[in-house]
Amino acid sequence: MANNRQTAVRSKKRVSGNNLLLLITIVLFIVMYAAGCIVYSAKGFTHFQTFLNILITNAGLICVACGMTCVMLTGGIDISVGSLIAMDCMILADGMTNKHWGAIQLVIFVMIVGVVWGSAQGFLVAYMNIQPFIVTMAGMFFGRGMTAVINTEQVSITQDVNKLFYGWANAKIKLPEFLGYMGKKHRIAPFIRPSVILALLVVVLIFFILRYTKFGRVLYAVGGNETSAAMMGLNVRKTKLCAYILSSVLCSFGGILYCLNTMTGSVQQAKGFEMDAIAAAVIGGTLLTGGVGNVIGTLFGVLITGTINSLVMTNGKLLSSWANIMTAALLCIFILLQAIFAYIKKRRES
Amino acid sequence: MKETWSKLRKQPLFMPILMLILVLLINLFKDPGFFSIAVKNGVLYGRLIDVLNRGSEIAILAVGQTLVIAVSAGTDISVGSVMALAASGGCMVLAGYGNTSVTGIVAPIAVGVIVGLLFGLGSGCINGLMVSKLKIQPMVATLIFFTAARAIGLLLCNNQIIYIRYEPYKYLGNFLPHVPIPTPILVTILIIIIAQLVLKRTSLEMYIQSVGINNRASRICGINSDMICFICYAICGLCAGAAGMIASSRIYSADSNNIGLNYEMYSILAVALGGNSLAGGKFNMAGSIVGAYTIQAIMTTLLALGVSTDQSPVFMAILVILIVVIQSPVFKKWMEERRVRRAEAGKEAA
Structure with missing residues (x-):
């Protein structure tokens, strides 16, 4: 909330309320992870590698959730991300397997698809004044349908198909050995994939954009109050368009990272991904009404949902649908908290 | 002539019916057999009957969705998932928890159907509470059930598909003995009549439109606008429950992953096709229902043209x-x- 620097004194209450949400998120993550460590210590939950695995599996989600945060800051929403990821994965998988295109060309193509996708959605939202939800819901259907148009079967990327892409997916970056755990004979060094580093770079980049660039500040202003932003002479429409383009580009990038993790393309892929991204952003303290939010919170939101999934998986006996229910319950709690904070703020003001 | 034409064009039902006729015309050119209706094995048979039959769920959902959109300018995106939840709940009661395939039932069919409807009503009430009392954006509030309902349904079914191979259970979604018309059509007509009676014979319709046009002004006029909003969401949930039970009876099973898939989109589309504004306020129920059958006609046409689902x-x-x-x-x-x-x-x- 750096644009409040000038008005820091007046908006102190609001800032503290928003920081509280972020604080709750971080504390919740630590408590949840610690509980997991205590309950499932025998199943290897305490290993540092478990934590890194959460990052590896969710590298794509981190990028997507960052883009989602930017859109939600303007007061919009983008529920087409899951379908866009499925389409990206299918383009990559089908392009490599059946059309024998190079990995680099396909990655560039996927990014271009992201830009076009975002421009189309952003244009409809910003310049045609259509509700973001309806536009992106149509996008969601379009993406899922296009995935089926490209190929209705499940396509896997194997080593024979594209050595370069396979190499990217299986590159390991070893961390110092003392962080690892004792194997049978010697310490096993923990590792991460390059995708994690790319995803974290995206988080840092978006953090700086939101905090220190003009575009980032305008995003907050538009989300806070569109009318006053317009009266200040800010270009509301252009900002919204850019937010949607940014979201779709980050989503395409996340789709590539996701594909590196799964190495397949199929119609049913990444279903409900939009929900995970929205949940992560909301749990991380982004207000659905816009104007308040932070990618650091979003990162922790992703980690929380990742931890839930990891806990359910480590347990082994619980049905996988429990992870969905837990995420929805958390989402519910955080939405209620937001409503309560908004109510308190309103009462204080009046 | 010109005058009648312009008068006709101003009719609210003009555009929806025109679209339906256009869709049907495509079939006339492509395959005139589309319109033939025959009696086979004592029941009506034909593509048109198919459209009416298969469109039942969308029409029922459209009844609820119209009210929700009119009253809150937002959409209930949980209807598809709630359909799955209601089906799972109802089948769980009929088959007994944990059984996957039964030939007899442990509770009377009426009890199962009522339980299914109650699941729908309950979800609708929770959605309604969040939207009306807590002032959460409708799409976000229903997003929680959009994720959670299917997962809860899976839990109720012990993560399996329950099959009820019991003849009378198939009546609801197929044919009653000695009745040539498919039961879903009859149920839809019944629901539409009830909805019309409730809306026209009481002042509910006027209240809903008044709240949708201006929430604050209605409250100042003495209308309990929160209550009206809540009722609309509850009705929408109930409709979703009814649609879920029909969908479940059609395939005499509860498949929580696939029942009502994408139906939230179809119901919203039906309302939009019916000439209703998605920004709330005045609504036209007949238009929504025509819209629902238009969608089914489009889907049947696409299927007849050989486009995959x-x-x-x-x-x-x-x-x-x-x-x-x-x-x-x-x-x-x-x-x-x-x-x-x-x-x-x-x-x-x-």
Whole structure:
């Protein structure tokens, strides 16, 4: 909330309320992870590698959730991300397997698809004044349908198909050995994939954009109050368009990272991904009404949902649908908290 | 002639019915057999009957969705998932928890159906509470059930598909003995009649429109606007429950992953096709129902043309975008300006 620097004194209450949400998120993550460590210590939950695995599996989600945060800051929403990821994965998988295109060309193509996708959605939202939800819901259907148009079967990327892409997916970056755990004979060094580093770079980049660039500040202003932003002479429409383009580009990038993790393309892929991204952003303290939010919170939101999934998986006996229910319950709690904070703020003001 | 035409064009049902006729015309050229209705094995048989039959769920959902959109200018995106939840709940009661395939039932069918309806009503009530009392954006509040309902349904079914191979259970979704008309059509007619009676015989319709047009003004006039909003969401949930039970009876099973998939989109689309504004306020229930059958006609046509079910969302998405763009004030204004310019040009020429 750096644009409040000038008005820091007046908006102190609001800032503290928003920081509280972020604080709750971080504390919740630590408590949840610690509980997991205590309950499932025998199943290897305490290993540092478990934590890194959460990052590896969710590298794509981190990028997507960052883009989602930017859109939600303007007061919009983008529920087409899951379908866009499925389409990206299918383009990559089908392009490599059946059309024998190079990995680099396909990655560039996927990014271009992201830009076009975002421009189309952003244009409809910003310049045609259509509700973001309806536009992106149509996008969601379009993406899922296009995935089926490209190929209705499940396509896997194997080593024979594209050595370069396979190499990217299986590159390991070893961390110092003392962080690892004792194997049978010697310490096993923990590792991460390059995708994690790319995803974290995206988080840092978006953090700086939101905090220190003009575009980032305008995003907050538009989300806070569109009318006053317009009266200040800010270009509301252009900002919204850019937010949607940014979201779709980050989503395409996340789709590539996701594909590196799964190495397949199929119609049913990444279903409900939009929900995970929205949940992560909301749990991380982004207000659905816009104007308040932070990618650091979003990162922790992703980690929380990742931890839930990891806990359910480590347990082994619980049905996988429990992870969905837990995420929805958390989402519910955080939405209620937001409503309560908004109510308190309103009462204080009046 | 011109006068009647312009009068006809101003009818609220003109556009929806025109679209339905257009869709049916495509079939007339492609395959005239589309319109043949025959009696086979004592029941009606034909593509038109199929459209009416398969469109039942969408029509029932459209009844609820129309009210929700009218009252809150937001959409209930949980209806599809709630359908799955209601089906799972009802089948769980009928089959007994943990059984996957039964030939007899442990509770009377009426109890199962009522339990299914109650699950729908309950979800609708929770959605209604969040929207009306806690003032959460409708799409976000229903997003929680959008994720959670299917997962809860899976839990109720012990993560399996329950089959009820019991003849009377199939009546609801197929045919009653000695009745040539498919039962879903009869149920839909019944629900529409009840809805019309409730809306027209009480002042509910006027209240809903009043709250939708201006929430605050209605409250000042003495209407309990929160209550009206809550009732609409509850009705929508109940409709979703009814649609879920029909969908479940059709396939005499509870498949929580696939029942009602994408139906939230279809129901919203039906309302939009019916000429209702997605910004709330005045509504036209008959239009929504015509819209629902139009969607089913489109889907049946696509299927008859050989487009796979996976690919048909592409056409749906394009249709949605076209409809909302045509409905949007920006587009209307642009058209108006064009018309004025043309008229002026015509005058100058004369």
